[in-house]
Amino acid sequence: MIGYKLTITQKDIIQQKEFAPKECFFCVLDINNIWFTILTPEQETIILDTEYSWVLGLPEAEYVPPPYVPPF
Amino acid sequence: MLGNGKKNIGFESNLFTNKSDATPVYDADAVLYFNRVTANGGTLSTTQKNAVNTMVLTFKTTSAWSKTLAFYPFLGLSAATCAINLKSTSYNGIFYGGWLFQDAGVKPNGTNAYFSTTIAGYPELVNEKYISMCTYVNEFIQYPRAQMGAIGANNTWNIIAPKLDSSTVGRYVATGNNVATTVTDALAIKGFLAVSRISLANFRYYKSNVGTLATLTAGAGGYIYPNVMGAFGGYAGIIGNFDTARIAFGQIGNGLTDTEMISVANAVNTYTLALGRQ
Numbered sequence: 001m002i003g004y005k006l007t008i009t010q011k012d013i014i015q016q017k018e019f020a021p022k023e024c025f026f027c028v029l030d031i032n033n034i035w036f037t038i039l040t041p042e043q044e045t046i047i048l049d050t051e052y053s054w055v056l057g058l059p060e061a062e063y064v065p066p067p068y069v070p071p072f
Numbered sequence: 073m074l075g076n077g078k079k080n081i082g083f084e085s086n087l088f089t090n091k092s093d094a095t096p097v098y099d100a101d102a103v104l105y106f107n108r109v110t111a112n113g114g115t116l117s118t119t120q121k122n123a124v125n126t127m128v129l130t131f132k133t134t135s136a137w138s139k140t141l142a143f144y145p146f147l148g149l150s151a152a153t154c155a156i157n158l159k160s161t162s163y164n165g166i167f168y169g170g171w172l173f174q175d176a177g178v179k180p181n182g183t184n185a186y187f188s189t190t191i192a193g194y195p196e197l198v199n200e201k202y203i204s205m206c207t208y209v210n211e212f213i214q215y216p217r218a219q220m221g222a223i224g225a226n227n228t229w230n231i232i233a234p235k236l237d238s239s240t241v242g243r244y245v246a247t248g249n250n251v252a253t254t255v256t257d258a259l260a261i262k263g264f265l266a267v268s269r270i271s272l273a274n275f276r277y278y279k280s281n282v283g284t285l286a287t288l289t290a291g292a293g294g295y296i297y298p299n300v301m302g303a304f305g306g307y308a309g310i311i312g313n314f315d316t317a318r319i320a321f322g323q324i325g326n327g328l329t330d331t332e333m334i335s336v337a338n339a340v341n342t343y344t345l346a347l348g349r350q
Contacts, residue, residue: 001183016168021112023151026169026311028184038170038184063183068216 003036003063004055011035014055020046025055031064038063096121102128105145105158112156114148123346124158130339136332139204140325141191144301145343146178154178155187163196165189165301168311174318176210176349180302182217182316187301189324202327206266206278207301208340209317210349213261217315220265220322221304262317263350264337269327278333299324320349 006014006027014025014037023046027037037055039047044056098106102125109116116124124145131137143158144165154173155165169185171178180186193203207220266278301322303314321340328336344350 001181003183018166021150021152022155022164022166023171024166024168026184026186028169036184038181040170040172040181042172043170065183 001038001063002060003038004058005061006035006037006055006058008035010055010058011037014052017052019043019050019052025052028063029066031066036061036063096125098125099128099132101159105156108156108161109148109153112148112150112152114150114153116147120147120347123343126346127339127343128158130335130342134332134335136328136336139328139332140323140336141196142189142322142324144187144189144322146173146319146321149173149175163190169314175347177318177320178302179211179318180315182214182314185314186303186311187319187322189299189301189322191324192298198326202269203299203324204266204268204326204328204333205299205324206264206322206333206336206340207319208264208321208344208349209262210320210344211262211317213317214315216313218304218313219315219317219319220301221299264340266323266333266337268329268333276330276333278337320344320347 011027015027016024018024020043023043025037027035030036039055047053047056098121102121105124105128106116106121124147127143127145128137131140131143137159140159141157142160142163142165144154144156145158146154148154148156150173151167151171155167157163157165166188167178167185168188170181170183171185171187172181178187191197197203205220209219213219261279264278267275268278269275300311301319302317303311321343323336323340341350
């Protein structure tokens with residue numbers, strides 16, 4: 001899955017912030033400890049008209065999740 | 073058309089007007105939900121309204137309605153409308169990460185998406201450890217992901233999942249109890265999934281697609297962090313185990329008796345069938 005790569009500062013700016021009513025960013029770490037956010041095309045269309053449109057200009061890359069760790 | 077000859081172009085009324093008015097009489101709480109969807113930019117078809125109304129009336133035949141904090145019909149094709157709680161203006165959910173809002177339900181991307189009900193066991197529930205929750209998913213849950221729940225502290229949790237140790241050993245659900253059982257269909261789980269705690273020692277687990285009802289002896293359930301759908305809340309509120317299964321309906325509230333949860337299951341199955349969401 002393709003996502004947008006973020007610096008820690010960029011992650012802190014958007015993490016769990018609302019870009020549309022009841023719809024928020026959520027950033028996750030990849031296998032290399034790099035922050036990503038993954039959006040649908042519909043969400044990207046919405047974000048184009050928000051203060052967060054700069055996210056769509058961030059570098060894109062394949063998101064590879066970290067190894068699964070059982071929660072319990 | 074209203075009885076005075078003026079068009080009702082916006083909000084619903086549950087009052088009948090005259091015999092020529094084809095608008096059905098809806099339950100007052102259903103009407104309030106319809107109006108909230110409209111106010112948030114959504115449009116509901118007559119089929120959708122009828123399905124919601126039938127479901128509400130069925131819920132109200134037992135105490136499931138009064139014991140539940142939130143029902144999520146996931147209608148309206150946007151986050152703003154799908155987040156709306158049918159039961160009240162409180163506990164509207166929030167969508168995080170990548171979601172699709174479709175006729176058949178809400179679909180998480182399995183990578184960073186979850187739906188927060190904003191409801192934690194404490195302080196929202198009457199008794200923080202007595203919880204009920206259900207989802208109806210119309211796609212198979214993916215191993216090793218989870219469908220719904222939250223983790224508390226000190227080895228406590230509520231989870232609807234298949235959590236597998238192998239292809240044949242694991243848990244359909246974990247509710248403060250980490251005892252593995254034989255699993256025969258954990259890679260083919262969809263439909264109505266629910267868990268309810270009805271006594272300090274016992275949870276009941278429901279998986280209607282194969283008609284099973286299991287009673288689990290359990291310790292404390294997780295109750296510190298909000299329960300989420302499409303994943304589950306981990307230690308210290310960290311969200312993980314993101315699933316891809318599309319969710320057609322969700323519920324969360326105080327513990328339901330067997331009779332009440334069966335009523336919910338029947339109502340939700342009727343709802344999803346009416347909307348072609350099975």
